[in-house]
Amino acid sequence: MSFSDPEPLEPGLYIVATPIGNLKDLSPRAADILSRADAIAVEDSRVTGGLLRHIGVKRPMIPYHDHSTERVREDLVARLGTQAIALVSDAGTPLISDPGFKLVRAARAAGYAVTTLPGPCAAVAALTLAGLPTDRFLFAGFLPSKAKARDEAIDELGAVRATLLFYESGPRLAASLSALAARLGDREAAVAREISKMFEECVTGTLSELAARYAGAAPKGEIVIVVAPPGEAEPASEADADALLAEALERLPIGKAASEVAQVTGLNRRDLYARALALKGEA
Known part of the structure; x- marks a missing residue:
């Protein structure tokens, strides 16, 4: 895929979902916007650079991530009056577990156009793989790393009558699954990883079964934990x-x-x- 002499875009902020693994999942519309943006706000220029090489274009990239200063955001917003700025994350839909919402809010407050290009999202993809109820779900991002804060977060979510979705890393997976089993009971669950990649897998079982499975070795790749809703409450006595x-x-x-x-x-x-x-x- 290549783009030559692209027409300029209307000024504003373009939220562009990018592949979570398989580069073929980049939509034609997303590729078109990336090829015509005046600049692209990126988490990691190496990751986005690889995506741009895949579609055969070169565009200026501006680092924008968790550690970016307020000044970086202000400079991006200032450019939106005359330039088209695309916002991407390393993988998936921007604003999901990343700081992009602050940029969107600032752009709207300044009166600039904001356009979204929907596409891949690991949380939703994992939900479709897990075979658990999808009528109501709650995305809770990453659980805290410290045990006390993690337990408090799980307790807060325990009564929510919805399927729960968490992002997690390989080294922390077993501990998180064990904590979920201890605080929520032995609910049905799934661990989805490497979604859309060659070694994609979705392992299902109870929380305790999954905790035991992953206790021996941390799996690689980006991981989504999906936990079934609580069962029906016991009738009042x-x-x-x-x-x-x-x-x-x-x-x-x-x-x-x-x-x-x-x-x-x-x-x-x-x-x-x-x-x-x-x-x-x-x-």
């Missing part, structure tokens, strides 16, 4: 219902108290109403 009713009856009439507890517990409102009458001594 009679004692639980009585406690909730007693509290509600201090604030509400009998009918409204029964309705509130029915909504919280999923128990039958008519049965709860009768129980509330008994608790009030009016049965």
Whole structure:
């Protein structure tokens, strides 16, 4: 693929998704924008340089990553009035676990056009491979590296009734899987890695099974952990219902108290109403 004498783009910021492995996944539209941008904001010029060589073009590259200063972002925004700047990450969709959102927000605040070119995203690709529920999912990025902060993050997510997605590195994978199993219970899960590359794999099992599998040796490549939602909650017991009713009856009439507890517990409102009458001594 090559581009010669490209027409200039309209000034503004172009968010360009790039391949997460297989360079053939670069869309024709993304290749076209990269070939015509006045400059490309990149995480690593070596990685993006390889992608540009693949499509046969050379463009100026500006480093923009976690360690970039506020001044770098200000300089990029200042150029958007007269230049087309493409924003890319090393792999996948920019802004997913990278600082690109600050640049987008600054560009919008300055009144410049922002265009997105959708494409590869490792989290969504892993979700499609895992065979776990896809109707609701939550992407949580990387878990903290320190055990206490990691446990707190997992506890915070534990009750979310959605499939959970995490990015992880090979050396930390086993520890993260073990922590997830300990805090969430032995849920179904999947470990997807090297997506779209020659050695792509998606291993499924329970969290404890996966933790044991990867305890011996850290796998290579970029990794996504996919964890199933929690199972159905245990139904409220009679004692639980009585406690909730007693509290509600201090604030509400009998009918409204029964309705509130029915909504919280999923128990039958008519049965709860009768129980509330008994608790009030009016049965």
